[in-house]
Amino acid sequence: MNEKGMAADDGKRLFKQVYDHVIHRIEHGEWKAHEKLPSIRQLAEELGVHRLTVFRAYQMLKHNEKVYVKEKSGYYVNPNDPDRVVLEYGEDQPIVASGKLINSLSDIQRVSAAYQFSQALIDPNLLPNLFLSDYVKKVFDLYPKLMGTYSTVQGDEELREVLSRYMMQNHHTQLQASDIMITTGAQQAIDLLSRIFISPMDAVMIERPTYSAAIDIFRQQRARFIPVDIHHYGYDIANVERLMKQYKPRFFYMNPTFHNPTGYTVPSSQRKQLVELAERYRCLLIEDDAFHDMHFDGPPPQPLFTYDTEGWVVYLRSFSKYVAPGLRICAIIASPTVMKLLFTAKSLADNGSPLVNQKIFLHYFQSERLQQHIEKLRIALQVRRDIMEKELTPTGWNWVSPRGGLNLWIKLPEAIPVEQFLKECMQQSISFVPGIICDPLRKMRSQIRLSYSFINEKQLQQGVKNLVTVADRYS
Structure with missing residues (x-):
């Protein structure tokens, strides 16, 4: 990408950051329903960004019904925002959450699965309990x-x-x-x-x-x-x-x-x-x-x-x-x-x-005993990495074999829609981490992370076979 293209991409990211910044302040109660937001000039000076960046963020807020506009007056917080997080506490005392807490990885790992490839943890049976x-x-x-x-x-x-x-x-x-x-x-x-x-x-x-x-x-x-x-x-x-x-x-x-x-x-x-x-x-x-x-x-x-x-x-x-x-x-x-x-x-x-x-x-x-444990653990993890790679080799999928750690980072064919693939795998009691949650730009839609460390060798082999079977439906 040339310098001009890079600058344009930075601008796109920046106005979305301003958008998120405004949403966060609204959710924290700094700006309440029907309250006027700072002018474009004021917010641009406060954040150290171009006025056009703030204008684009405000327009996106308007489009998504987070704010409304009064002609020749400015932008105001929309009281009817359907996404606002409000917990009712009694009849007249609403408690507004301070923000939307997100832990994307935890959301995936909370789902029970027989073939758990989303956990970058070591099989408890490998530990000296x-x-x-x-x-x-x-x-x-x-x-x-x-x-x-x-x-x-x-x-x-x-x-x-x-x-x-x-x-x-x-x-x-x-x-x-x-x-x-x-x-x-x-x-x-x-x-x-x-x-x-x-x-x-x-x-x-x-x-x-x-x-x-x-x-x-x-x-x-x-x-x-x-x-x-x-x-x-x-x-x-x-x-x-x-x-x-x-x-x-x-x-x-x-x-x-x-x-x-x-x-x-x-x-x-x-x-x-x-x-x-x-x-x-x-x-x-x-x-x-x-x-x-x-x-x-x-x-x-x-x-x-x-x-x-x-x-x-x-x-x-x-x-x-x-x-x-x-x-x-x-x-x-x-x-x-x-x-x-x-x-x-x-x-x-x-x-x-x-x-x-x-x-x-x-x-x-x-x-x-700790040093003996670590030496044995390295061997056990390398064996599991090799099992996963062997089962995946016929797929033609792309990855770089890791020289340590607990994970494979895999590039899937474009024909496999990862979100739908994950949903179908979950139905077959298989979990993995979609690459999009590991990407600060949320654009890596063809990558997935598979952890080979959490389940035993027999489960690992069968789990990967099952995962590949689900993926074959998209061939």
């Missing part, structure tokens, strides 16, 4: 008053000390326990960071595609998305620099190691360049690393944060996926400036993650 139960008993013997106290907001100091030594040993970087915060999974970390750094209409760089829950979290904060395509070779670094320079984003959220949903891994050479760009354009990098140890052909490159000397990388290292998902343990590594902000945000969210979970994880994490 009996061994973990023994550790639970051991932990309560060591800490008999464990249930009677809170964790600190930053997290258990003993756990943070162990994790700092682990990071220094494995990633050759200097860390202290004070550089680490424990959160209840990576998703809480993403949510906290979004609350700290995103104000309405702030520009945020985000991979395309990316983790769908992150999209929903950032959208709830009314971020303005600046998509960055991720490929099997990484990013177009020149384009990343252009976007940082042009939009001055608050941060770039990325998942560069066994990327979710594609499985791609960004090479070392680009990681160093990305940190240099972050320093040059003062753009925070949020590095989400959920699958680092789930490699099949050797360890991945070192995380971006190992190249960072100025504090421009916030590193999220989740251990929940492959150690004990129920414990929900994630470590945030951040500069003192960011950590101070996280203190306040975390204290408002839960005043500290559960201490029981942290102590159980701590003692299991230090055991020799």
Whole structure:
């Protein structure tokens, strides 16, 4: 696409962002029924956009009956908007919801399915459940008053000390326990960071595609998305620099190691360049690393944060996926400036993650059994990846075989309508993630994510056969 085409595409995205911004403020009750909206000039100045962009957004609001127009007066909130979320509480006391909370991935995963390809989780039968139960008993013997106290907001100091030594040993970087915060999974970390750094209409760089829950979290904060395509070779670094320079984003959220949903891994050479760009354009990098140890052909490159000397990388290292998902343990590594902000945000969210979970994880994490478990788990996941790929090979569908992680990112033929395909698969008790919810532009209508990690080998083989059978109806 040439520069003119890119500018036009940016304009299309921007007026839709303004539209969403107005809708959000109406839903939050900032502008009530029959109340006049700001003039086109006023809102354009407030948001820092062209007046034509606001005009197009207002026209779309009018077309969708969100607002109405009084001639020579302006735009007003339509009291008869059929989509407005109102919960009745008594006869005369309506409670208006503060907004439409969306979690597209959760909506799919809540549906029960025998062949669950939408869950990027590990089969519980692959986890050392009996061994973990023994550790639970051991932990309560060591800490008999464990249930009677809170964790600190930053997290258990003993756990943070162990994790700092682990990071220094494995990633050759200097860390202290004070550089680490424990959160209840990576998703809480993403949510906290979004609350700290995103104000309405702030520009945020985000991979395309990316983790769908992150999209929903950032959208709830009314971020303005600046998509960055991720490929099997990484990013177009020149384009990343252009976007940082042009939009001055608050941060770039990325998942560069066994990327979710594609499985791609960004090479070392680009990681160093990305940190240099972050320093040059003062753009925070949020590095989400959920699958680092789930490699099949050797360890991945070192995380971006190992190249960072100025504090421009916030590193999220989740251990929940492959150690004990129920414990929900994630470590945030951040500069003192960011950590101070996280203190306040975390204290408002839960005043500290559960201490029981942290102590159980701590003692299991230090055991020799953990390393044996991880080695066996890598083999089991690679076998399941191979089974899924073997069953899919006759279809002629396109994907890049991942060298780690839990997912296949597949390009289906144009003849298969993914929304209808998902509906029919659900009727056959098969679930998967449609690519559109992983796309901040919501245009990836031919891609799907299949997770090969959650069901056993026999179920996996049969489930993929059934999925292909449903797809054959569209041939």
